[in-house]
Amino acid sequence: MIQLLLHKKLHTAKGMMPLDIDLAITPGEFVTLYGASGAGKTSTLRMISGLLTPDNGKLVVNDVVWLDTSKKTNLKPQQRKLGFVFQDYALFPNMSVLKNLEYALEKHQDNSIITELIDMMELGELQHQKPSTLSGGQQQRVALARALVQQPEILLLDEPLSALDTKMRIKLQDYILKVHQKYKLTTILVSHNIGEIIKLSDRVCLLEQGKIIKSGIPSTIFxxxxxxxxxxxxxxxxxxxxxxxxxxxxxxxxxxxxxxxxxxxxxxxxxxxxxxxxxxxxxxxxxxxxx
Missing domain, CATH: 2.40.50.100 (RNA polymerase II/Efflux pump adaptor protein, barrel-sandwich hybrid domain)
Known part of the structure; x- marks a missing residue:
């Protein structure tokens, strides 16, 4: 079980907004955060990842405390077993596809996962190319594979498909579902695409002004x-x-x-x-x- 109690005052275009997230996620669940820009979706992901520290709160993942501000516990991002995929790919431009994946390996980690991911994400013919030679969809497949190298407990996806055309977006959705099921991930997605949310998600949480105002099965919520x-x-x-x-x-x-x-x-x-x-x-x- 993943338990989130996160509170932070955010500076937005409309002034200060209190972010107040109270959410429990079942292991293996695919949850999407949906809401208007500035509702607090990306900030929530950043706090889960450790890239943003809440003013106060608690984050417990499968009985392991990642964050507890009352006890001054706050694991560093690299200590949190998660993968994070961004909209802009965030690949190392000077490294090949293979080197990008190998860079994500932990010390003494078996590199057989690299071969498995290259095969699953159909990157075999691209593994020696650099990101600049790849299409947006190909780069995002590499970014997704890299996020899975350390076999995370949680996969965070911050609008990873929003810059892709419809055909490529649909194909990447299939890849995301495939890895979610294959590695039994707990996945948290931020998306504005309702069709995408309905296709991928077990549950959608509607955020408004920093609070979850509704949660449920996507087809029912929308x-x-x-x-x-x-x-x-x-x-x-x-x-x-x-x-x-x-x-x-x-x-x-x-x-x-x-x-x-x-x-x-x-x-x-x-x-x-x-x-x-x-x-x-x-x-x-x-x-x-x-x-």
Missing amino acids: ATHQMSAKFQFTGEVLSIQKEEVVFIVTVLIGTNVVKVIAQESEIANLTTGDTVIVASKAFNPVIQKVL
Whole structure:
């Protein structure tokens, strides 16, 4: 079990904001922090990693105290068994892919994990190249592999896919799920992409002004009302056109464009660019805007 009680006054564009996080995470759970910019998501990850010290609080990971300000316990980042993947990759530009991974090895650690990760992340043909020769998606695969070298208890992901195009983003999501399940990780993601959150997460926590205001299954949290359906996909509304007595809503789902027949009541609050859930109930498609 991971127990977080973190409190810190943050300087934001709107002035001082008290960050107050009280969260328990089950080992092996995939949790996403979601909220507006400045809500405290990245600061929470930085406090878990030890890169930012809370004013007061406690962090216990599988019965090991990483942080307890009341007892002046505060493990250094390198003493915390975690991996951290950032949006900007943070690779060493003068090192090859292989050297970037080897650099992350702990002293006396068996380097067989490097071979395993290169194979899993399909980096074999790239291992002797330097980051500058790689695409954004390839660099992020290297960054993800490097974060796993020390076989962390917690994997932190701070919007790692936001700079990638849709096709590459979907592929990297699959890699993240693969390593999460393979290494039985506890993963904490920061993301603004609702489709991504629904695909990856067991639970989503909504942050507002430094506090978790709601937590639950993503499809339930984001839906405006409950839907029981055979399948559900999340996409972006590309267009809404009226055809006689119905409306045709064109939705981008992943890299596929689908058209959904909708009633006027279903499109009343929809506009181009909205994120929606497309679901099927007894072969009748239903479209619903998400929050």
